[in-house]
Amino acid sequence: MNPRPHILMLGQYPLETLDSAPKIRTWFLWKALEQIAEVTFVTGTRKSRRAPLIKLIRQGNLKKFDAVYLEAATSTSMEIDLLLLFLLKSAKIPIGIYIRDAYPLFGLSPVTNLKELLLNWAWYISQWFYRQVADILFFPTQSLADCFDFKNKQLLPPASQTNLVKSIYQGPFDTLFFAGNLNQENGWSFLKETMEKIYRVQPSIRLLALTPTQLEDNYPWLEIRRGVLKDILDDLPRIAAALIPRPQTAYNNLAIPVKLMDYFSLGLPVISTPCLETAKIIVDNNLGIVSAPNEFDKASLYLIQDRDKRNEISSNIIQNFLSSNSWDKRASDLLSILLQTQDRFSSKRMD
Known part of the structure; x- marks a missing residue:
């Protein structure tokens, strides 16, 4: 029996309370992915995820991962996030990054003071860096994907829960x-x-x-x-x-x-x-x-x-x-795409 693939999943949101759409998406995708792969998962606030990311880097042996998947936040990545991605890229580990939105491209990010201006610039820097290290960029819709210039773009839309309701109610409805x-x-x-x-x-x-x-x-x-x-x-x-x-x-x-x-x-x-x-x-x-x-x-x-x-x-x-359109289906699609990329990497190494 082949061992289950080992995936490094990176998030950028704390999941103690699932009170926003990005947190819900990250949590459900993580849980669905755990059903079909061995998952090392690191997420949290900038402060809370710094230590486990540093620990990962110090441990080395990044080649134990078959692929990496990052659920990027709307905001920018930290320098330690970017360093880990650079090291994974250097280790020739396939990297997939999910681009959630593109508010700055539509003038929807506030730039009324210096801090907001710097954060806006940092978003563009993060997006540039993602394109340098990623093998695949994932997007929720084709229209959003069309806003980005990248050779390998894949869709990974939000999904539904399948266990909340089974009945078709007959009414009356008010x-x-x-x-x-x-x-x-x-x-x-x-x-x-x-x-x-x-x-x-x-x-x-x-x-x-x-x-x-x-x-x-x-x-x-x-x-x-x-x-x-x-x-x-x-x-x-x-x-x-x-x-x-x-x-x-x-x-x-x-x-x-x-x-x-x-x-x-x-x-x-x-x-x-x-x-x-x-x-x-x-x-x-x-x-x-x-x-x-x-x-x-x-x-x-x-x-x-x-x-x-x-x-x-x-x-x-x-x-x-x-x-x-379940989270299980999304996780299966994600894993399949990541492992196909790994197979291409392995073929290149053998050549």
Whole structure:
């Protein structure tokens, strides 16, 4: 029996609390990868991961790893992160790096003071360094990959959990669902307008928002809940659809919000604005409705009232989409790509 491959996985987020999309992604991918490989995993804040990274470097023997995978953060890498990557490259270990986003390329990183300006420059330096040492750059979407000049680019989109729900609920439905911060970036103004329109027609319909946001105003149609996805499982029999009212901007067109896959994990049809990459997933796989913001109320009421259509979509999500877009599937794809790169390295060494 061949030994399981030994993968060095590097993260740049602390995982004590899974309270953000990058942390959730890192944790689930790590756990899925552990099922099929021996994984040495180092992650944490800049301060907490420094010591284990130094220990790795001092121990030497980096050639024991078959491949390396870095889940890079939105921010910059430390000098010790870059040093380890350089040493791994020198040891001819295949390196794959996941590029999460590209805020500076779209003017979305603040540069109002010297510190922010330096961090912005440091992001560009980190990206340049990644391209020097990586054998593969992974991206969540093709549109984001197209923003980077690199010879070997692969897609590694966010994934869904497959164990949260198995049932297709029959209704009746009187609830819509939203997860995330209630702010302009997430389309809070669109969401308010939508719910006000629905409330005037059907005042029994509510919006359940799983959010950390504290609002000053109260709304008769809004119920705020704190927590994680599992905290709304008991509400699922009443939820018709989940909403993604993000404004259609150049950046939102190329990004996939992790909440999209969270919604599918719950078996919920999704109503989204026509941000390109998100819309493509929904339309190509029959997972919901893509709607202009001023039509969100009509799309929402349609899925609330047409239970057959709503449940047709939910059935498709649970029975077809989840299994081919699970974290286990993502980990398997990642390992396969990394080991193919290792095979090419081994062939070159033999030549």
